[in-house]
Amino acid sequence: MAGGGSLAMRVLSRCGWIRGSDSAVLSRLRDEAVVRPGFLSQAEEDTLTQELEPQLRRRRYEYDHWDAAIHGFRETEKSRWSDASQAILQRVQAAAFGPDQTLLSLVHVLDLEPKGYIKPHVDSVKFCGSTIAGLSLLSPSVMKLVHTQEPEQWLELLLEPGSLYILRGSARYDFSHEILRDEESFFGEHRVPRGRRISVICRSLPEGIGPGRPGKPPPAC
Ligand SMILES: O=C(O)CCC(=O)C(=O)O
Ligand SMILES: [Fe+2]
Numbered sequence: 001m002a003g004g005g006s007l008a009m010r011v012l013s014r015c016g017w018i019r020g021s022d023s024a025v026l027s028r029l030r031d032e033a034v035v036r037p038g039f040l041s042q043a044e045e046d047t048l049t050q051e052l053e054p055q056l057r058r059r060r061y062e063y064d065h066w067d068a069a070i071h072g073f074r075e076t077e078k079s080r081w082s083d084a085s086q087a088i089l090q091r092v093q094a095a096a097f098g099p100d101q102t103l104l105s106l107v108h109v110l111d112l113e114p115k116g117y118i119k120p121h122v123d124s125v126k127f128c129g130s131t132i133a134g135l136s137l138l139s140p141s142v143m144k145l146v147h148t149q150e151p152e153q154w155l156e157l158l159l160e161p162g163s164l165y166i167l168r169g170s171a172r173y174d175f176s177h178e179i180l181r182d183e184e185s186f187f188g189e190h191r192v193p194r195g196r197r198i199s200v201i202c203r204s205l206p207e208g209i210g211p212g213r214p215g216k217p218p219p220a221c
C-alpha cells in the first residue's frame with residue numbers, strides 16, 4: 001500500500017535536515033535544535049573562508065590525547081572581523097539570540113580535517129550560556145544529539161556548507177552533541193562524505209555574567 005513507508009519517514013524527519021528517534025523528541029526540540037540551510041550566500045561563505053584561511057593556516061592540526069573531545073582539528077578565537085564578516089555575524093546574532101542575551105566577544109573558529117571529528121560532549125556551563133549557534137563552511141557533516149540520561153532519544157542534524165545551526169535550552173543542556181567521523185557520517189541511510197569543515201561558533205555568556213562584570217572574559221567552551 002502506498003504511503004506506509006513515507007508516513008514513517010514523516011514521523012522521523014521534521015524536515016529534510018533534521019531526523020529523530022521519535023516524533024515526541026522532534027516536536028519537543030522544535031525550537032531548541034534548529035537548522036537553517038542556505039543561511040549564507042555563496043559570497044558570504046567565501047568571505048568568511050577567505051578571511052579565516054590565513055589565520056588557520058598558521059596552526060597545525062592537533063590529534064591530542066585519548067580523552068580529548070575533538071580530533072584532527074585546529075582552532076582559533078577571533079574578535080576582530082572585516083566589516084563584511086561582522087555583518088554576517090550580526091545576522092547570526094539576530095537569528096539565534098534574544099535581545100537579552102550577551103555573546104562571548106571571542107568567536108570560536110574550528111577547522112576539522114577530513115578525518116577530524118568531535119566526540120559527544122555538552123559544552124561547559126561555566127563558559128557558555130544557553131545558546132550555541134554555528135555556521136558550517138566547506139564540507140557537509142552530520143551533528144548528532146543524544147539525550148544524556150535517555151540515550152534512546154536522539155536527533156541528527158544535516159549541516160550543509162552555508163547552513164546555520166542553533167542549539168538552545170534542552171538541546172544544549174540535556175543532549176550531548178558530536179560531529180560524526182567520516183566512516184559514521186550518515187544522515188539516516190544517506191551517506192554524507194566528510195571533507196575539511198570549518199565552523200564559526202557564537203555562544204551566549206553564561207547567565208549572570210554580564211559585560212560590565214570585572215575580570216577576564218571566559219575562554220571559549
Ligand atoms: O564544530 C561545531 O559546529 C561544534 C563545535 C563544538 O561542539 C565545540 O567546540 O564545543
Ligand atoms: Fe560543543
Ligand SMILES: [Mn+2]
Nearest residue numbers: 069123220221
Ligand atoms: Mn568546545
